[in-house]
Amino acid sequence: MRVVLADDSVLLREGIRSLLGDEGLEVVGEAGDASELLTLVAQTRPDIAVVDIRMPPTHTVEGIEAARTIRSEFPETSVLLLSQYVESEYVMDLLTNGAGGLGYLLKDRVADIDEFIDTLHRVADGGSAIDPSVVSRMVSRPHPGKRPIDDLSTREREVLALMAEGRSNRAIGATLFLGERTVEAHIRSIFLKLGLHPEPEDHRRVLAVLEHLEANAT
Template sequence: MRVVIAEDDALLREGLVLLLGTEGIEVAAAADNAADFLAAVSAERPDAVVVDVRLPPSFTDEGLRAAVEARRLLPGLPVLVLSAYVEDSYATDLLSDGAGGVGYLLKERVGKVARFLDALHEVVGGGTVLDPEVVTQLMVRRHADDPIRTLTPRERDVLALMAEGRANAAIAAELVVSEPAVSKHIGNIFTKLGLPPNDIGHRRVLAVLAYLRA
């Protein structure tokens, strides 16, 4: 696997390079700004990118905008956002393009290296990995008429675990309920969010992201 990193913190950037190297993952380039990052993506055509949200010069959402542009340059490029902040300005575009292969983790909540590495492999495999806190913060920023607000507390619990990439069996074990009960909750979520069986795409991912489209 070859990756390109966009991270302005020199210590974290070099730490990621060393960490990935020890795991046999080649870092093709590591940039501290969006322009150099996009140039590296275009030149190196990596298997995945790891991007911080806030990059120079304004330290607002340059990283997210660069990630969206990188996916335009290389459609379907797996993107793992690793940031201290939840920004929704371009998160909608990044997460809801239907291509999969996207992750959004909060730095302070990645308690184990294995969690980060597992997330990277998950997005490279086309999966979606969202920190539950990212989901929560994005949810509370939506308007009151968002369909996500029609879910029951238990359905929200199920949805949060779906956002972590949990399978039905794992969700059932976490919530101490049966798998049929989980399947029923997921069916209710799909119905309330307007995701009928003939929807094109991965309905589990679409369910997590439906509120972003509202």
């Protein structure tokens, strides 16, 4: 896997570069701002770009804007966004244009090497991953009025939250101590309750996740 890193912290970049090197992944370029990142992506065409959301000059949404450009102009390059804080509105903004090849993790999650590497591979392979802290925060918010998602059982909500993290049916089963067939039954029930009629499985999973996030966003 070929990776480009973008963060204005040289120390963090070097730490991730060392970590990825130890895992046999190749870092083909490093950038300290969004402009440099886009130039590197155009030149190296990496499998994935690991991008800090807040970069110079304003330290607000430079990483988000760069991710949007990469997904539009270089769709073969996946994007894993890193953030110091839970910024769920940015997740929703990007997911509305498709979740494939997109990940969002808090920087603290990098310390869990196995999870970080697994997320990199999943996103680079066209999957998606959303930090569990973001999902938990959205699920816990109270909302007035009744919506289709309110009809989900507690177990179905747990399954949907893990879907939002990009977990496969097997991984969901392992986390919840359920068989794959049971997980599949829960997912069929989720699709039915959310009114997601038969379409390609991946597309319905993304739509279900979007429904989940929209229902729990501010």
